[in-house]
Amino acid sequence: MRRINHRLRQWTARVLELxxxxxxxxxxxxxxxxxxxxxxxxRGVLHFSPDMLRLALPNGKLExxxxxxxxxxxxxEEVFVEGIITQVSING
Amino acid sequence: xxRVKVTWFHAVRGCVTVRIAGSGTERLLSDAAGDGIExxxxxxxxxxxxxxxxxxxxxFRLRPHLRRTGCRxxxxxxxxxxxxxxxxxxxxxxxxxxxxxxxxxxLLSSLIWRIEIEGNERLTDEQILAAARAxxxxxxxxxxxxxxxxxxxxxxxxxLPGTAWVGVEKRGTLVTIRIVETTEPEPRxxxxxxxxxxxxxxxxxxxxATRGRxxxxxxxxxxxxxxxxxxxxxxxxxxxxxxxxxxxxxLVWHEYDITSPLVRKAKTYTGxxxxxxxxxxxxxxxxxxxxxxxxxxxxxxxxxxxxxxWRGIVLPIGRIRETQxxxxxxxxxxxxxxxxxxxxxxxxxxxxxxxxxxAVIRAEKILHRKTENGKxxxxxxxxxxxxxTDEMPLVQPQGE
Numbered sequence: 192m193r194r195i196n197h198r199l200r201q202w203t204a205r206v207l208e209l210x211x212x213x214x215x216x217x218x219x220x221x222x223x224x225x226x227x228x229x230x231x232x233x234r235g236v237l238h239f240s241p242d243m244l245r246l247a248l249p250n251g252k253l254e255x256x257x258x259x260x261x262x263x264x265x266x267x268e269e270v271f272v273e274g275i276i277t278q279v280s281i282n283g
Numbered sequence: 284x285x286r287v288k289v290t291w292f293h294a295v296r297g298c299v300t301v302r303i304a305g306s307g308t309e310r311l312l313s314d315a316a317g318d319g320i321e322x323x324x325x326x327x328x329x330x331x332x333x334x335x336x337x338x339x340x341x342x343f344r345l346r347p348h349l350r351r352t353g354c355r356x357x358x359x360x361x362x363x364x365x366x367x368x369x370x371x372x373x374x375x376x377x378x379x380x381x382x383x384x385x386x387x388x389x390l391l392s393s394l395i396w397r398i399e400i401e402g403n404e405r406l407t408d409e410q411i412l413a414a415a416r417a418x419x420x421x422x423x424x425x426x427x428x429x430x431x432x433x434x435x436x437x438x439x440x441x442x443l444p445g446t447a448w449v450g451v452e453k454r455g456t457l458v459t460i461r462i463v464e465t466t467e468p469e470p471r472x473x474x475x476x477x478x479x480x481x482x483x484x485x486x487x488x489x490x491x492a493t494r495g496r497x498x499x500x501x502x503x504x505x506x507x508x509x510x511x512x513x514x515x516x517x518x519x520x521x522x523x524x525x526x527x528x529x530x531x532x533x534l535v536w537h538e539y540d541i542t543s544p545l546v547r548k549a550k551t552y553t554g555x556x557x558x559x560x561x562x563x564x565x566x567x568x569x570x571x572x573x574x575x576x577x578x579x580x581x582x583x584x585x586x587x588x589x590x591x592x593w594r595g596i597v598l599p600i601g602r603i604r605e606t607q608x609x610x611x612x613x614x615x616x617x618x619x620x621x622x623x624x625x626x627x628x629x630x631x632x633x634x635x636x637x638x639x640x641x642a643v644i645r646a647e648k649i650l651h652r653k654t655e656n657g658k659x660x661x662x663x664x665x666x667x668x669x670x671x672t673d674e675m676p677l678v679q680p681q682g683e
Contacts, residue, residue, distance in 0.1 A: 235313025240327050247313070262325035262335075265316045 216249045220279070228255060228272040228279070236265070244272060251282035293323070297339040297363030304332040305354030314348045339365060393426045396456040403462045405445060411460060414442040420451070420458065429453070474526030476677040479512040481505045485533030485671045495527030505533065505671075514677050524677045533671040534645060537634055541661040543626030545654070547615040555579060555609035563588065563601040571602075579609035622659040623652065634665050642669035 204214040212219045212232065221229040230246060230253065237252065238245040239262065244255040260274035303311065308331070315322060325335040337345060349356055371378045398415065400408050415421060418438050420429060429435065432451045439460070440449040450461040479495070487503050495512040499505055514527040559573030585608065590601035617625070627647070635642055646666040653660050 235317060236309045237313075238309055239312065239325070239333070240330070260326075263323065265312060265322045265325060267316055267319050270316075 218248050218253065218281075220253075222276070222279070225257070225276045226273060228276055230270045230272070232268055233270055236270075241274075244270075246270060248281075254278075254280045256280075293336075293338055294363045297361070297365035298323075298336050299339060299342050299358055300334065300336050300360040300362070301342070301345075302328065302332055302334045302357045302359055303349070303354050304357070305352065306331065307352040308333050308354060311348055311352040311354050314352065315345060318344065318348065320344055320348075334359065339363070392456060394456060395420070395422055395424045395426060395429070395453075395458055397458070398422060399457065399459045401459060401461045403464065405464055406443060406462065411439075411443060411462065414439055415460065417442065426453070426456075474528070476514050476524035477526050478510045478514045478675045478677060479527045479529065479531065479672045480675045481507055481509045481511055481531075481533070482671050482673040483507055483533075483535045485535045487511070487531060487533045487671075488668055489532045490529070491531075492527065492529035494525055495529065497529070499531075510675075511672060529672075530670060531672050532668055535638070535667050535669055535671065537638075537665045537667060538650075539630045539634065539663045539665060541623075541626040541630050541659075541663060543622040543629075543659045543661070545617050545619070545622050545657045545659065547617060549613045549615060550610055551613055552583075553609045553611055557607045559605040559607065561603035561605060563590070563599075563603055565599045568603055573605070577607050579607065581611065582607045582609050584608075619654055619659055623649075623661060626659060626661060627663065630663060631665075634667060638667050638669040642667050 200214050203209065204211065211217055216232065218233060219231040221231075223229075232249065233253070234247040234249055236244070237247055239260075241260050242256060242258065244260055244262070246253045246255070255272060255276060256278045257274050257276040260272060260276075263271040263273045265271070305311070312322065312325070312333075320341045321338060322341075323336040325333060328334050345356070398412065398420070400411050403411060412421070415435075418430075418435060420435060430438075432453055435451040436449045439451065440446055443449065443462070445465050445467070446462055447465045448463040450459075452459045452461070484507050485505055487499050487501055487505060490497050490499060490501060490511065492512045495514050496516060498510050498513050505511065511531045512527040512529050514525050516523050516525055555578075557573060557577060557579075560571045561568040562571050563569075585606045587604045587606070588601055589604070591598045631644060631647075634644065644665055645668050648664045648666075649661055650664055651660075651662040
């Protein structure tokens with residue numbers, strides 16, 4: 192049943208040309224150079240220090256490393272990170 | 284401490300800067316975010332402590348999460364309108380002063396502070412101000428208690444006699460009253476009851492009475508002192524005295540004796556002149572130049588004094604310029620006819636001067652002419668049409 196559901200979603204996404212994150216509950220990252228990062232659809236903070244921010248995703252983890260990281264704002268679904276970002280790795 | 288920008292929306296609702304210490308800060312963040320609490324400007328100050336900004340509403344919703352995760356919270360700063368209002372609330376007199384200041388400003392600016400009056404000549408400022416005060420327009424009056432400018436203008440116009448137009452203009456706290464006064468005819472001179480009587484013996488040529496009762500007719504002969512226009516109206520017993528007015532013209536005969544010499548002496552300037560200077564100090568003068576007898580047999584002196592002046596103050600120091608003009612006397616011999624004509628010309632001018640400006644010479648007749656001792660003697664009769672009225676006051680009989 193779940194498998195059929197998954198197949199149906201995939202088909203709908205392909206036919207209607209819908210963005211993947213809408214259909215599959217994936218995170219969407221918007222990055223402006225190395226200074227701002229906007230993450231949508233996260234599932235909470237796992238670790239936060241000036242050098243490292245680790246976020247939980249619906250299926251996996253997101254790791255943002257850099258210097259002087261500050262969370263400009265954190266809401267239920269979104270996180271807005273500012274600072275000097277050097278690396279973003281997902282599900283690493 | 285880094286000053287984090289907060290939007291005006293957050294500033295209105297009020298923000299609290301808090302520091303959260305404990306081992307489970309990450310869990311707290313996740314829980315709070317999951318609960319819909321908005322955390323802003325989140326940064327780690329030290330391992331085990333984070334600093335963030337929350338709105339006042341979210342601050343109270345943060346409490347249960349703190350207890351569950353075992354974190355401790357410390358308030359570092361407060362910002363926003365609710366806190367400012369609370370601060371003002373503590374300083375009651377300051378707040379009252381602030382409100383009173385604005386009330387005072389409004390009230391003072393709605394007072395009339397000055398009234399200016401323009402354009403009045405006969406009416407005094409006091410009269411106009413009194414009339415304005417009666418209509419409620421005076422200094423220290425409330426602006427909102429005044430009727431409209433147009434209404435005020437109309438009322439002032441009726442209240443003030445002798446005004447053709449009144450304009451009231453209110454500009455802020457200044458009221459300008461502009462006045463245009465009516466132009467009035469010259470008041471008539473008051474006359475006491477009188478007759479008009481004849482000034483000379485004459486024959487009346489024209490009589491018009493604007494007031495009073497004409498007594499004589501045209502072509503009637505009148506003697507000096509005869510009443511021409513009577514100031515008594517009405518018959519016996521029932522009469523009223525008025526000042527008689529009108530014009531009466533008549534022919535008057537003037538007999539004129541003329542003496543006209545045959546030799547006329549005339550003074551003429553030869554054009555020769557000499558200038559003599561005098562220095563002046565006070566009342567005394569001293570000749571400075573032009574010494575010696577003047578080289579003219581007969582001369583006229585023209586003096587012209589010039590005093591030194593400083594800033595409009597005339598000083599007692601100056602000079603006199605004396606111009607000596609040589610004169611000669613020229614004798615002119617006239618014929619008898621010329622002398623007679625000249626005598627007549629002078630006589631006519633003299634008669635007209637005496638008889639008044641509106642007099643006209645109707646006829647003239649030379650009664651007698653003789654030449655004796657180098658002079659022409661003439662007796663001339665002039666017939667002049669002129670105004671012949673004179674006034675005679677009417678005395679009111681004082682009872683029986």
